[in-house]
Amino acid sequence: MAKAKIGIYWAAACGGCDCALLEVNEQILDVVAAADILLWPCAADPKYSDLRDYKNGEIDIVLFNGAIRTQENVELAQLIRTKTKYLVAFGSCAQSGGVIGLANQSSRNEIFSTVFGDQANWPQLDTNKNGHDLHLPEFLPRLTHLADVVEVDYVVPGCPPPKQVVSALFSALVAGELPATGTVFASSKNLCEECSREREQLKITQILRPHENDPDTEKCLLDQGFMCMGPATRGGCLAVCPAANMPCTGCAGPTAAIRDQGAAMLNTVASLIGTGEEGEDQLAAEDAILAQFDDIVGTFYRFGAATSIFKERYHERNATAR
Numbered sequence: 001m002a003k004a005k006i007g008i009y010w011a012a013a014c015g016g017c018d019c020a021l022l023e024v025n026e027q028i029l030d031v032v033a034a035a036d037i038l039l040w041p042c043a044a045d046p047k048y049s050d051l052r053d054y055k056n057g058e059i060d061i062v063l064f065n066g067a068i069r070t071q072e073n074v075e076l077a078q079l080i081r082t083k084t085k086y087l088v089a090f091g092s093c094a095q096s097g098g099v100i101g102l103a104n105q106s107s108r109n110e111i112f113s114t115v116f117g118d119q120a121n122w123p124q125l126d127t128n129k130n131g132h133d134l135h136l137p138e139f140l141p142r143l144t145h146l147a148d149v150v151e152v153d154y155v156v157p158g159c160p161p162p163k164q165v166v167s168a169l170f171s172a173l174v175a176g177e178l179p180a181t182g183t184v185f186a187s188s189k190n191l192c193e194e195c196s197r198e199r200e201q202l203k204i205t206q207i208l209r210p211h212e213n214d215p216d217t218e219k220c221l222l223d224q225g226f227m228c229m230g231p232a233t234r235g236g237c238l239a240v241c242p243a244a245n246m247p248c249t250g251c252a253g254p255t256a257a258i259r260d261q262g263a264a265m266l267n268t269v270a271s272l273i274g275t276g277e278e279g280e281d282q283l284a285a286e287d288a289i290l291a292q293f294d295d296i297v298g299t300f301y302r303f304g305a306a307t308s309i310f311k312e313r314y315h316e317r318n319a320t321a322r
């Protein structure tokens, strides 16, 4: 059987997704035996011309990690799309914008002021330094995810994707048995379904952070007041964070049945506080609990702010504050 041709690409990424590919340990040897890696900027030093020189559809599959933050990210995503048969949104940044999608709460000017200070220090798109022309890619007004700029065939969730999920993708690749396009390589059920902790859906009376109290190791973290995103998050990682006494932060995104992960989790929290009856007592109880969160968006939309149902609000704000 001819070897498959694969590519791995990073856009606006931290490098964690590239490292996660090696967490499958010796299975990587099966991948190398079954496939030639044509593109992997993290490990080699390809040039744009290398990618442009491939025929359209010549690469069998590309694992694309990272969000779309710059015009270069858009152009490379479009170029890769023409060169590959199957495109995988690998990791939460490619899937939903990821943790850097939280930047969409600020305008581009606010971000540049924070990072570069005085406007005189902001980077220019075109400059000439020491006789050399320098062109930087445009920093887009808002960050987005891969599916916003090109068609995506598969999704591998997680920040970074966990070993079991990466292994399932590699097994399908090595066997030459990729599933139907549209497949998400993870569980279709929520994380609570694979968590060993006993959940009683107890009323929440206070919000705790892991450093503020030692969680009981067998009871549900949410029942104890630790903000575990398990009810609104897709399983597949075998609940590795709750098993280590850490609440789930929601990196795998929402289950297939949930449109907006943060809204679903807020709904869950609302059902676990106060009287449960409509009226002022319930509203007061909700306000008291919500006041205990330092960062509502960062808690409930840590990985999906860029693709949430609120994203247009960020978009509008950014468009008027550039």
Ligand code: SF4
Pocket (backbone or CB within 6 Å): 012, 013, 014, 015, 016, 017, 018, 065, 066, 090, 091, 092, 093, 094, 098, 099, 158, 159, 160, 161
């Ligand atoms: S999904 Fe997580 S590990 Fe992967 S590039 Fe984004 S921040 Fe890094």
Ligand code: SF4
Pocket (backbone or CB within 6 Å): 191, 192, 193, 195, 196, 197, 198, 199, 219, 220, 221, 222, 223, 228, 229, 230, 231, 239, 242, 248
């Ligand atoms: S600890 Fe988290 S994942 Fe486990 S049952 Fe409770 S809410 Fe669900």
